[in-house]
Amino acid sequence: MEHPDYNSPLALKAFLDENGMAMQKKFGQNFLVNADARKKIIDCLDIDENSSVWEVGPGLGSMTDEILGRGAKLTAFEIDHGFARLVRQFFEIYSEKGKFELVEGDVLKTWKKYSDEHGAADRFFGNLPYNVAATIIADTINEGVRFEKAVVTIQKEVAQRMTAKEGSENYSSFSVLCQWAYNIKNIVDLAGGNFWPVPNVASRAVLMTKREDFPRCQNPKLFMKMLRQLFSSRRKTVRNNMLPLAGGEKTDQALEKAGIKGSVRAEDLSLDSLLKLSDALNELI
Template sequence: MEKLSSPRRTKEIVNKYGFRFSKSLGQNFLIDENIILKIIEGSEIKKDDFIIEVGPGIGTLTQYLAEAAKKVLAIEIDKKLIPVLDETLGSYSNVEIINSDVLDLDLKKMVLDKFCGEKVKVVANLPYYVTTPIIMKFLEEEVPVKDIVVMVQKEVADRIKAKPNTKDYGSLSVAVQYYCKPEIVTKVPKSVFIPNPNVESTVIRLKVLDNPQVEVIDRKVFHRVVRASFAKRRKTLLNSLSFSNLGLNKDQIKEILACCNIDPKRRGESLDIEEFAVLSNYISKIV
């Protein structure tokens, strides 16, 4: 059977169903087998792996996932694509399709029900308009995931893997690196999609840590401190944290920073994740 990674086959399916691409759903179908094989290789999928794919489209990547893994659960928000997927994936007995918005699902319960609570791998060409909420949902809701390998907008990948004191380093960098070790799998040109997106893409692998990179007393306070520190990048930590929703005045913030041996004139982008942990742990004892 001809794979959907063939541009001819993709166009044939699209025309057969009169499918119209939705910009609001970020629909761009991958039509390059070399990129797909790099995603499969970068995911290090084994025959006993369980896979969750978000946004399968017409099933192009799904076909390769099904042939590499034990079972694939594909979550598609667009109900118009369900009959298409029933045709393109009908011959794969190890694929299950769910028509739903992934952000509305209880993913932890779903993994328990569908995979008996076994750890899964998330492999997907994510809709770019909702990339960050999807990634953070898997991480923050403590879904049993061991790897997240996803196609994202290049600038998002750059932000995820960024280090302190760089222009890309921000709250997303710290939030993801708290849970994961990021690494780039491959860069992806615009030309390998139908239709061509307006941005360059990157496949990034997030190796989920058994335990978060740092110990924090209160995870919510940690993330609030991080977001507040980057809210106004040009402001010092003293000013950023003083005018945040932490409920602490400037004198209190100054005292806390002194106790943490952090210069109040520093900016959020200069702190590494360990320093954010120290700072948030001190604040957690007060708020």
């Protein structure tokens, strides 16, 4: 089956009309119609014929085509049945060569089972639906799955949260989680006109490179649990947020050992301080 012109909104719309399909807002579907941007983004993924890649939300396959053209083995996760049907036809020759597989369904519900059965890829890519971007990034980290490199195009606001530093309004448990697991670098900002349909928000492509010094704490599960607890009520102090987790005596001992005042708030603590607090708490419980 012949691919549509991935750079032309008119051609994409005509192709969808001919196949009785339409973009579904509930899935956060937007196609990147800037060829130069697509190439630049995939260049950062640093792939060759020995690479394995997961792609979330291939749509009509513009990025899929770019990835497979570089020889990588690709598994794509697609929730839209219509797109899944077309993508299977577009890349049938790669499927026959064992280079392409499609997993249909909601990636938030399918990725873990697929990973357990087949193992994770060494690369991750997605023009991620804005409504699931933070969730899929956090879920993989929480489940202990980290990729050698991940390149995601996401809502700029989500990207800012990923790289936010302590004391800033965008700093959250998500910021800490991302920076704990990866070194994060901005690739390019993309205005709405780079996409079709044009989204109401600006986007940013981000490169995430696996940290070699991970996890830098004695008990990663406790660290993640503590992180969720500390940021559960942003207006509360660190001490008050920790009480349900460790009780008054152990909370005070852990804070003292880590050199942290109980009166500060979680958003004022750096990643290093949070890791110290986790280790102090781990030695007490």
